Structures are given as C-alpha cells and as structure tokens.
Amino acid sequence: MKGRTMCGALSAADEGRRVILAGWVNHRRDHGGLTFIDLRDHTGVVQLTFNPETAEEAKRVAERCRLEWVIRVEGVVALRPEGSENPNLPTGEVEVRADRCEVLAQAQAMPLGVGDEAVADERVRLQYRYLDLRRPRMQRNLRARHRFIKALRDAGDRLGFVEIETPTMVPSTPEGARDFLIPSRLWPGHVWALPQSPQLYKQLSMVGGFDRYLQIARCWRDEDLRADRQFEFTQLDLEMSFVEEEEVYSVLEEMVSTAWEAAFQVTPPTPWPRLPFAEAMRRYGSDKPDTRFGHELCEVSQVFASSEFQVFRRALDQGGAVVALRVPEGAQLTRGELEGAFLEVARTYGAQGLAYCWQRDAGLEGGISKFLSEAEADRLRQELGLTAGDLVLFTAGPRQTALVSLGQVRLHAARRLGWIPEGRFDFLWVTEFPLFERDPRTGEVSPMHHPFTQPHPDDWGLLRTEPEKVRSRAYDIVCNGVELGSGSLRITDPRQQAEIFSVLGFSEAEVATKFGFLIEAFRYGPPPHGGFAAGIDRMVMVGLGESSIREVIAFPKTQTGADPMTGAPTRVAEAQLAEVGLRLAAPPPPS
C-alpha cells in the first residue's frame, strides 16, 4: 500500500504527521460521539480516534467496524490529551485522529480470541491456524524462527559453507525410523521414500569436493508424534571435510550462539562443556542431562554391598546397582506424594519401586530406614553428605534402569521443588556415545547413531567380542535437558565400513543393494569428514521457552497425525490410486 506507515512505529516524534495506516481492528470503544479503534498490524497497536464533528463520514464507518475487520485509515498523528496517555501501550503517548476510513474486509465473529493472549483449545487453534497466527505469541515465535534460520545461514556463509539442496524423493531404507513412502507411477511395484535426513547425500557431497556443506533440510519420519516431535521437521544439516570433533564443535558453537543472539537476544557462552556419555548417565541418569541445576545422582551399591534389605540385595546379586538422590529440604514431600507421583515417574521408566527415607536430627527415619544397619546409615550419610531435613530417594535394579528412572525422578523433583533457574541456556556436548545398542528382547545390536559412525579408535578390538562396549565418535548437543541435535565423524574406509556392517549382521548382498553407491563412492578418494544435524524446531522452542514444537511451526499436525484445518489426510478416488499402482487395504469409509 503506497505511503503506508506501520502502527507500532508511531511515537511522539511523529506529532503532526499525516499517515496512512492499514490493519486489523484489535478493539473498538464506541462512546456514541467519539469512537476509538485500536488498530493492529504486525508491528503493534495504535489508537485511532474518530470525531463526528471533524470527520463525520469516517466516524460513521468506524462505528460499524467489528473485531478483526481490515481497514485502511488516514489521519494525523497527535499527542493524546494530557492524562489520557496509556503507559501500557508502546504507542500510548499518541493517537491518530482519523479523517478517512475504508473497510477493506469484514470478518465474522472469531472462533477464537485473536487480539489477546487467551488460549483456545489446541484443536480449534489448529483448525483456524490462520487466525491463531495473528496472535502476538505466534507472530513473535515465527518471526524469531525466521531470524534464527537467517542467522544460521549467514553464519554458515561466513564460515565457508555452501548450501546444497538434496532430493526429497530418495530410496527407502528399512533401518531407523519408518519411512513415508511415495508410489512410483513410472516404475510399477517400486516406491520412493521421503528422506529421514539427507545423511548419505551430504556425505557424497564431501566426496564431491564441497568440503563444507550446509542445508536447512526438511526431514520426515513416520513415527508417533509428541510435544517435541512432528512427522516433518527441519534440521540444520552440516558436513565438513578434513575435520575432527573439536572443529565440528567450534563451528556449531559459533553458528548456534550467533543465531541464538539474533533470535532470542541471549548469547550462550562458548565453548560448551564436553561430557562423555558414560559420565552423563552416571551423574544424571540421562544422555541429555539438564545441567541448569546440580542434585546429581550417586551410586551407593558399595554402601549396601552386604545389605540385608531384600530389594537392594536382589539388585546387587543380579549384578545391578543401587542409586541414590539426596533431596535437600525433602521433608516437605509427604509419603503420599512419594508413593504417588514420584513412584509413578520411577515406574514409568522401568524401576520396580522407589525407596526413600529421611535424615532427621536423630538419624535416618521412615521409609526403608528400618532395614538399614547403623553402619550402612553412617556410610550413606557420609557418601551423600546428609544433613537434617534431607530426603533420600533410591532406585535399585539393573544399573541402566536404576540410573534412568532415578534421573527422571530427579527432573520431577526439580520441577516440584523449584530447582530450575529461569532464563538460562545450559548448552553442552555429550560425547563418546556407544556405537551400538542391544535390543534386550532380540539380543540384536543396532547402531545408536547410524551405521556410518566411526568407532572410537581405542575400541576397535572390542568390536567382535563386546560390541556394546565400543564407544563411537558421535556427539549430541544438549540444552536444558533437551536433545537439540547429533552428529559424528564418519567412516570413509570401505573395509572398516564392511566390518561394521558385518557386526550389524548385514550380508554382503544386502550392503551392496542398500548402500552399494556409498561404498562405491568411497573407493574414489573420499576425504575424511564428519558433521552434524541440529533440530531447528527444537532449538527455537527451547530458545523461546515454549514447551511444544507446535508453537514454533506455522502449520503443524495434531498428536494423532492429522491437520484439522485441511482435513488431511484424506481419501482419494480409486482411479487416482490405480494410476500410481496402489490399492489400499483400509476398510471403506463408514459414511
């Protein structure tokens, strides 16, 4: 619109200026004579006044206006009469005395509150997402997301990265997450898949001599949705040649902290601490520890080495562990709460139970204290540094289970007791992840990151004998207890790659079919390389303090994987299916 001024930009300095404004009616106050309209555009809100004595026609239009109508007005910026300034409004010193008003579009009554921060049911918000997006919160979130991505691209450009687009129609691979499949019309009986990540393409661009690859890449995974997971998500995808871990770390630290500053006006200090996986598990019971607060776990198996307490005895006899968490001022937690919500958390993560007792002036009391000997109590006090008023929580069982479940209890306690400081972003690198994990049911090993990850050079000897003990050169970025991304140094030696595939139980024929092109490429001088993929949605979510990824995605899906706005997924005509060679097994619609 020619000559348009933005609402939020007006201030006392504009006094006397004639302006053209356009936007939505955020609010209307009609005094019969004088009419006020708060006009909103994405920059803010400004008050318009319509005076029947000086602008009769405009005033008549204004009094017809309703919430969310779109109008164009002309008028003169004026200081508000003394005493009628609004200190709650950035433009509250001024108003625009409108003499022309044109309705550009009317609006029906809104199905949800738009102008304010009132929160509607999420289903309604998604059904009318285009209205939800008008709300200040969504405007803020998506604009911050834009600045974040722009800053990542700019930083990448400065650091010598080249953005390369990779295909969104790729071969399906059965490993990893479930693929979204696309039928191939031209190749009956064949399918494409949407990429779970551009992993192999970015490695091949290393072979292709682009030694710093970057992409803001859309990825798809057909798995159940969560607060921090959608079918489709966006990642900052990077790959670098001739690097080792520290070079990857410093590039990510530079890019992310720069973008964080651009989008969230906070600069996370760098470098970020490095924490080996094994230590993260031992201290926090998690591979994505929230390090904004202490209260670390403490293994106390030694204390109970000769315990008579059956629960601990059994765990230790079976080669497991007893883990404890000291909760200062835990006296405020009641038995009911410990055996309710706290126990529930422990059970959800596999613990059989949650033992507890209190340290009082006289010694250990309550809970399991009666099963502990005096020596054990003394040793425990010493190990944990207990003082009167403390609560001690225990899990016992297989070491991993005991650690993970108590780690989750630690997080629950932190929220319950207010241990988590506001406004902090504690970034860290979790390093030396295991190369493989073993499925407890089938006993099979599978890659923890992906099968192209380099093993730790010291651990090659364990590959055949104890593969689950092999460390990898994979690393994660974690912030405030959220996994923001992961990466690794890759294998480029075809013989080493064959060795890994062999441990994973892939036949040579399988490898040739699925990854033949990669192995082939690595016979033509692949540079050593490694990279990273960081979840943009999650980073923006954490940066903005949102607790759901859907708050930073313009048009997300519901948890059940649908879009209430468009009604997708939809059925299509038989003919359309037949054309691409599909016949669906789903039952006919109930109609």
Add this chain to the structure above:
RNA sequence: GGCCCCGUGGUGUAGCUGGCCCAACACGCCACCCUGUCAAGGUGGAGAUCGGCGGUUCGAAUCCGCUCGGGGUCGCCA
C-alpha cells in the same frame, strides 16, 4: 499397543458428593444509549438438550460402559 488428563452456547470457564440446571459467569455477537476511552460503561436480546452412543435411576451435564476428538507420556523415534 499401554497408561494418564481433558471434552459444557462462537471462545474461555462454573456446575460434575445425581433432582434447586430445559444449565451460570466472562469475552464475543445483535439492538439501543453514551464525546476520552483503552478489560470503556449502561440497558435489552440471540445463542449450548452439556463430544457421540448405550446403560443405571422415578430422575443424569453430573454415576457406569463403549466410542470419537484433543493433550501428555511409555513403547517407538538409525
């Protein structure tokens, strides 16, 4: 596939230990009044059979079952 929470006019909520509720309040909507408000105010009005189905009961928004939808979560997510 499992577990947990939620579902009342357009929106947000109250009622939910059954009858006083053919449902209340706020915002929005409609009409009228009102020249300085900014959650404007005043008067009047329209609008929900309480997600759906079935059951218990003399009687259900309120109890039970199933189901649908939304959210959280375990599994799953190389």
